[in-house]
Amino acid sequence: MFHMTVEGRFSAAHAIREYPGACQYLHGHNYRVVVYLAGAELDRLGLLIDYTDVKRALEVVLAPYDHAYLNELPYFTAHNPTSEEIARVLYRELHAALFVTPDLQRRVRLVRVDVFESENQGVGYGED
Numbered sequence: 001m002f003h004m005t006v007e008g009r010f011s012a013a014h015a016i017r018e019y020p021g022a023c024q025y026l027h028g029h030n031y032r033v034v035v036y037l038a039g040a041e042l043d044r045l046g047l048l049i050d051y052t053d054v055k056r057a058l059e060v061v062l063a064p065y066d067h068a069y070l071n072e073l074p075y076f077t078a079h080n081p082t083s084e085e086i087a088r089v090l091y092r093e094l095h096a097a098l099f100v101t102p103d104l105q106r107r108v109r110l111v112r113v114d115v116f117e118s119e120n121q122g123v124g125y126g127e128d
Contacts, residue, residue: 002042004049005036006034006035006058007033007034007035008062010030010066011029012031012065014070015081016081017080018080033062034113034114035058035110036111036113037054037110038109039109040107041107042107043103048107053098057094057097057098061090061093061094062090083117083121083123087125091125111126112124
């Protein structure tokens with residue numbers, strides 16, 4: 001089994017509605033996003049998936065979040081913009097952006113997306 005990671009970053013502000021502490025107020029993070037992919041079969045070039053394709057898809061997915069007030073984005077008007085919810089929505093958006101060919105859908109699996117809001121804390125989301 002082959003495992004691949006690709007990282008991206010974005011900066012954003014949010015406020016956790018109804019949180020009983022300082023995080024209920026507007027504040028920001030420099031988020032680090034780590035994408036985990038896996039598969040047992042390589043393509044004809046010997047690649048699991050091209051890093052360039054993964055990086056490009058991740059950049060496209062992260063672009064709307066960079067320097068945004070997350071609470072105002074459509075998904076987060078109904079969901080609190082916690083790291084958990086950010087990881088879930090990024091996983092789903094990246095999955096849709098990456099697996100556009102039958103070959104990739106067959107060979108490669110998006111295992112998890114981790115979202116770190118600081119150097120020392122983060123959360124991951126995956127669908128098995």
